[in-house]
Amino acid sequence: MTIHVNVRGTVGGNSRARFAATEFKPKPIAGLFDMMGAALSFGRNQEVYGEGEPAEYLYMVKSGCIRTSKSLNDGRRQIGAFYLPGDVFGLEAGEEHSFSAEALSATTVRVVRRAALTSRISGDAAMASYLLKLTTDELQRTQDRVLLLIKSAQERIAGFLLEMAKRSHAVNEIELPMCRQDVADYLGLTIETVSRTLTQLENSCAIELPPSRRIVLRNRPALARLNS
Amino acid sequence: MTIHVNVRGTVGGNSRARFAATEFKPKPIAGLFDMMGAALSFGRNQEVYGEGEPAEYLYMVKSGCIRTSKSLNDGRRQIGAFYLPGDVFGLEAGEEHSFSAEALSATTVRVVRRAALTSRISGDAAMASYLLKLTTDELQRTQDRVLLLIKSAQERIAGFLLEMAKRSHAVNEIELPMCRQDVADYLGLTIETVSRTLTQLENSCAIELPPSRRIVLRNRPALARLNS
DNA sequence: CGACCATTTGATATGGATCAAGCGATGTGG
DNA sequence: CCACATCGCTTGATCCATATCAAATGGTCG
Numbered sequence: 225m226t227i228h229v230n231v232r233g234t235v236g237g238n239s240r241a242r243f244a245a246t247e248f249k250p251k252p253i254a255g256l257f258d259m260m261g262a263a264l265s266f267g268r269n270q271e272v273y274g275e276g277e278p279a280e281y282l283y284m285v286k287s288g289c290i291r292t293s294k295s296l297n298d299g300r301r302q303i304g305a306f307y308l309p310g311d312v313f314g315l316e317a318g319e320e321h322s323f324s325a326e327a328l329s330a331t332t333v334r335v336v337r338r339a340a341l342t343s344r345i346s347g348d349a350a351m352a353s354y355l356l357k358l359t360t361d362e363l364q365r366t367q368d369r370v371l372l373l374i375k376s377a378q379e380r381i382a383g384f385l386l387e388m389a390k391r392s393h394a395v396n397e398i399e400l401p402m403c404r405q406d407v408a409d410y411l412g413l414t415i416e417t418v419s420r421t422l423t424q425l426e427n428s429c430a431i432e433l434p435p436s437r438r439i440v441l442r443n444r445p446a447l448a449r450l451n452s
Numbered sequence: 453m454t455i456h457v458n459v460r461g462t463v464g465g466n467s468r469a470r471f472a473a474t475e476f477k478p479k480p481i482a483g484l485f486d487m488m489g490a491a492l493s494f495g496r497n498q499e500v501y502g503e504g505e506p507a508e509y510l511y512m513v514k515s516g517c518i519r520t521s522k523s524l525n526d527g528r529r530q531i532g533a534f535y536l537p538g539d540v541f542g543l544e545a546g547e548e549h550s551f552s553a554e555a556l557s558a559t560t561v562r563v564v565r566r567a568a569l570t571s572r573i574s575g576d577a578a579m580a581s582y583l584l585k586l587t588t589d590e591l592q593r594t595q596d597r598v599l600l601l602i603k604s605a606q607e608r609i610a611g612f613l614l615e616m617a618k619r620s621h622a623v624n625e626i627e628l629p630m631c632r633q634d635v636a637d638y639l640g641l642t643i644e645t646v647s648r649t650l651t652q653l654e655n656s657c658a659i660e661l662p663p664s665r666r667i668v669l670r671n672r673p674a675l676a677r678l679n680s
Numbered sequence: 681c682g683a684c685c686a687t688t689t690g691a692t693a694t695g696g697a698t699c700a701a702g703c704g705a706t707g708t709g710g
Numbered sequence: 711c712c713a714c715a716t717c718g719c720t721t722g723a724t725c726c727a728t729a730t731c732a733a734a735t736g737g738t739c740g
Binding site (some may be wrong): 294296300302304315316317318322323345346347349352353355356359360361362363364366367369370371373374412 | 522524528530532543544545546550551573574575577580581583584587588589590591592594595597598599601602640
Binding site for chain 2 (some may be wrong): 718719720721
């Protein structure tokens with residue numbers, strides 16, 4: 225079996241990879257990546273793609289977590305988004321990636337060629353709608369980020385926790401897949417401010433921090449109020 | 453002539469408004485709004501649509517300028533974007549507007565029913581691509597905003613000026629269509645900080661402020677350096 | 681145990697917010 | 711035509727939230 229995937233990562237899984245299979249009509253389009261994509265594995269901090277590389281593929285997270293990030297010339301780093309299992313990343317406006325993508329921990333993804341999807345826009349309305357939905361959803365999340373970034377540290381953290389809680393399945397308990405520095409770079413704060421704000425919220429009984437990556441939401445209304 | 457446009461604004465222009473005309477195939481899709489849309493006029497600060505209203509239409513600015521904004525419960529206001537002639541606004545992830553839209557000054561727009569476009573996704577590949585492009589472009593601009601918002605006041609202002617310069621046609625001179633307060637709410641700063649930062653930039657000879665809405669970029673490299 | 685990394689905590693500095701006043705242009709009514 | 715109100719913008723003084731610098735604590739893995 226030869227798979228011409230010139231991407232980083234370890235090829236694995238039962239990849240029935242036929243990227244150019246144009247006759248295939250996905251019924252449940254959610255399973256698209258599983259059906260037509262190759263599986264890849266990444267280790268902690270391993271790069272999936274780099275800023276400026278051609279945006280040839282779309283990716284769906286199967287397990288683990290991915291962050292996209294961008295380094296500014298002075299060393300600051302901005303995190304574009306965190307992607308959890310089921311999320312699709314790699315969508316770009318232009319022909320190349322404006323952020324790089326890295327795995328937070330051992331992560332598996334499915335890849336499909338972008339061209340394999342976009343070429344179906346004509347003739348496959350479901351595919352066109354699917355791509356549009358992926359993009360509008362991403363847009364919505366990015367707009368929500370903008371709203372977060374103009375607020376105070378408390379509000380950013382509260383908003384972040386609520387967002388993560390909504391995305392994880394457990395109701396009032398979150399296991400953060402990322403370190404404090406990642407949270408800080410996501411919210412445009414320093415690691416110290418993130419830490420201090422979390423302890424403040426703990427002191428005000430809004431949350432609980434058993435070990436530091438696990439967070440229990442004790443008082444959602446209070447957090448939601450901060451989220452305005 | 454009866455046009456059933458339950459939107460605010462003054463109907464005018466040569467509106468050959470046939471929203472449900474499904475047989476129409478736009479060749480130059482850019483002219484789409486002119487061909488199938490109704491023209492509307494708005495005065496300064498007049499609302500085009502409000503936050504929470506059903507997102508039934510897409511709009512293209514023909515003249516003037518539109519801002520989208522959102523009021524937070526504590527009175528702060530965040531501006532989502534400024535739209536100049538040629539820009540399309542009103543795109544939403546969900547079924548209702550998450551921002552409201554207002555005219556900055558006397559402004560004319562063209563409206564088309566969103567459903568009239570989305571219904572064509574199947575069968576009209578050009579339309580599908582067009583909608584996707586509108587959305588990815590909007591996404592790109594929103595991601596650029598996120599990058600601006602984590603920076604210092606000087607960097608935000610510099611980035612904003614460069615963005616406006618790129619969008620306006622005159623190379624090194626911009627006529628801002630919005631007041632300082634709008635700039636402040638766009639960049640997540642106060643009006644005082646915007647003003648002070650502009651005078652700082654003037655003192656460092658990066659820009660010139662003949663009357664306050666007109667800005668001359670004297671030293672683009674310096675601004676670009678701030679923009680990192 | 682000891683090295684290493686992530687996180688927290690403390691002390692201080694600072695950029696931008698806030699509060700307040702002044703300035704300049706535009707418009708209105710006497 | 712001028713006095714005066716209004717609005718948008720700038721400037722000044724002070725305060726505070728967050729950054730910065732520094733050190734302590736805790737957790738994990740060899």
